[in-house]
Amino acid sequence: MSPIAFLKMHGCGNDFVVLDARRAPLALTPAQVRRIADRHRGVGCDQLVLLEPAADADVRLRFLNSDGSESGACGNGTRCAARLLFEEGAQGPLSIVVGERRLVAERLADGRIAVAMGEPRFDWRQIPLAEPCDTKALPIAVEGLPRPVAVSMGNPHAVFFVRDLASLDVPRLGALLERHPLFPERANIGFAQALAPGRFRLRVFERGAGLTLACGSGACAAMVAARRLGLAGDTAELILDGGTLEIRWPGNGSVVMIGPAAQVFSGTLDPELLNDGAD
Numbered sequence: 001m002s003p004i005a006f007l008k009m010h011g012c013g014n015d016f017v018v019l020d021a022r023r024a025p026l027a028l029t030p031a032q033v034r035r036i037a038d039r040h041r042g043v044g045c046d047q048l049v050l051l052e053p054a055a056d057a058d059v060r061l062r063f064l065n066s067d068g069s070e071s072g073a074c075g076n077g078t079r080c081a082a083r084l085l086f087e088e089g090a091q092g093p094l095s096i097v098v099g100e101r102r103l104v105a106e107r108l109a110d111g112r113i114a115v116a117m118g119e120p121r122f123d124w125r126q127i128p129l130a131e132p133c134d135t136k137a138l139p140i141a142v143e144g145l146p147r148p149v150a151v152s153m154g155n156p157h158a159v160f161f162v163r164d165l166a167s168l169d170v171p172r173l174g175a176l177l178e179r180h181p182l183f184p185e186r187a188n189i190g191f192a193q194a195l196a197p198g199r200f201r202l203r204v205f206e207r208g209a210g211l212t213l214a215c216g217s218g219a220c221a222a223m224v225a226a227r228r229l230g231l232a233g234d235t236a237e238l239i240l241d242g243g244t245l246e247i248r249w250p251g252n253g254s255v256v257m258i259g260p261a262a263q264v265f266s267g268t269l270d271p272e273l274l275n276d277g278a279d
């Protein structure tokens with residue numbers, strides 16, 4: 001196998017290995033994904049972003065978590081891929097296909113990327129949940145936490161609104177809740193604290209990647225959940241460990257996420273890293 005070029009990018013510290021499969025198809029096994037994402041023996045990242053050709057859009061994106069699993073959404077990864085296309089000379093707005101969803105990305109005058117992430121879903125089957133229940137207050141009772149809100153942004157999220165985020169052991173609680181029996185496909189677990197009207201502190205334990213510095217779809221889910229509970233208006237600032245995202249959602253239609261996307265370095269993957277006998 002010949003060396004494969006990659007780009008290292010991040011959005012608010014949520015980091016990605018970006019691989020371009022628009023001209024030559026690239027099929028990676030979960031074990032290969034895990035080796036590339038390994039922070040000691042590979043390049044290291046929270047997710048791999050695969051750019052693929054799309055007949056009726058600018059690009060199709062696939063997102064692979066560091067544990068090798070695939071996700072139907074990744075907000076920060078979408079902004080990074082959009083930035084790459086803009087750097088290549090594409091003129092916005094960009095049409096981006098992710099699974100069944102069609103997203104739209106634009107570059108703002110201040111350099112930030114805005115992505116219309118599609119409509120949030122609230123039906124228990126769409127999250128998905130293991131059984132019918134009120135998605136505004138899931139029947140999960142863990143260590144005195146309030147009941148979480150469930151939202152699908154193309155991937156499953158549960159958001160807990162807490163009083164004191166700093167006092168929570170997010171890695172431990174996240175790992176416990178990601179695999180709660182109510183989530184047949186596991187879930188991304190967000191912990192949000194209201195700081196002021198329209199401002200929230202948020203930490204997300206991501207399905208398949210653990211605690212990350214930022215989760216774009218998690219920020220969208222938290223804002224939508226806050227609005228559903230009457231805790232937010234049409235826009236909110238979500239302050240994550242690695243930076244701030246602005247989220248807009250007027251109560252219907254697509255959720256718009258605005259934030260930075262950065263390029264860090266480029267390189268080539270040694271074919272040995274992709275050798276499935278290398279573990």
Ligand SMILES: N[C@@H](CCC[C@H](N)C(=O)O)C(=O)O
Nearest residue numbers: 071074075076155215216217
């Ligand atoms: N970091 C992402 C979300 C990546 C996928 C997620 N871990 C999942 O499995 O659904 C983001 O910025 O949205």
